[in-house]
Amino acid sequence: xxxxxxxxxxAAVLDPQGAAVRDAMQHLGMPEVRSVRIxxxxxxxxxxxxxxxxxxxxxxxxxxxSNPVIEDYELKTMSEGGA
Amino acid sequence: xxxxxxxxxxAAVLDPQGAAVRDAMQHLGMPEVRSVRIxxxxxxxxxxxxxxxxxxxxxxxxxxxSNPVIEDYELKTMSEGGA
Numbered sequence: 235x236x237x238x239x240x241x242x243x244x245a246a247v248l249d250p251q252g253a254a255v256r257d258a259m260q261h262l263g264m265p266e267v268r269s270v271r272i273x274x275x276x277x278x279x280x281x282x283x284x285x286x287x288x289x290x291x292x293x294x295x296x297x298x299x300s301n302p303v304i305e306d307y308e309l310k311t312m313s314e315g316g317a
Numbered sequence: 318x319x320x321x322x323x324x325x326x327x328a329a330v331l332d333p334q335g336a337a338v339r340d341a342m343q344h345l346g347m348p349e350v351r352s353v354r355i356x357x358x359x360x361x362x363x364x365x366x367x368x369x370x371x372x373x374x375x376x377x378x379x380x381x382x383s384n385p386v387i388e389d390y391e392l393k394t395m396s397e398g399g400a
Contacts, residue, residue, distance in 0.1 A: 240358050255359070258376055263372060263377075266370070267363055269362045270359060270361050274356075275324075275358040276353060278342075279351040308353070
């Protein structure tokens with residue numbers, strides 16, 4: 235079983251890293267860039283697929299992989315073999 | 318126009334951050350975790366949609382957003398309004 239987790243800063247939270255990348259992109263010949271927001275991307279491989287695993291995964295996303303005060307996360311199952 | 322860029326470490330490259338998260342997940346009640354790989358996730362908003370923009374974006378992905386020696390990137394167009 236393969237999962238991906240995307241952790242992004244909440245819309246109301248400043249993202250200085252994203253602002254720096256936006257400015258750099260504008261200077262590197264892309265003045266059309268309006269905004270950039272940067273988050274984390276995790277690919278997780280698991281053995282097995284038990285019931286109850288999903289809720290344990292959500293708990294780990296909240297407790298370990300994201301900071302729920304300033305970040306949102308998205309948990310998706312990836313098709314085997316897909317990217 | 319909204320894009321997302323996912324930058325991941327190449328398969329042959331060690332990912333110590335991913336290994337640390339894998340160990341932490343195993344200790345936090347998920348012994349089924351086999352591997353974790355961590356990358357970057359970028360959401361980019363652009364004004365307009367000119368021809369030639371795609372090739373400029375790929376150049377910026379290579380030059381600014383990823384290190385092609387150790388990382389791969391994936392550039393995707395997001396549907397407006399979608400997440």
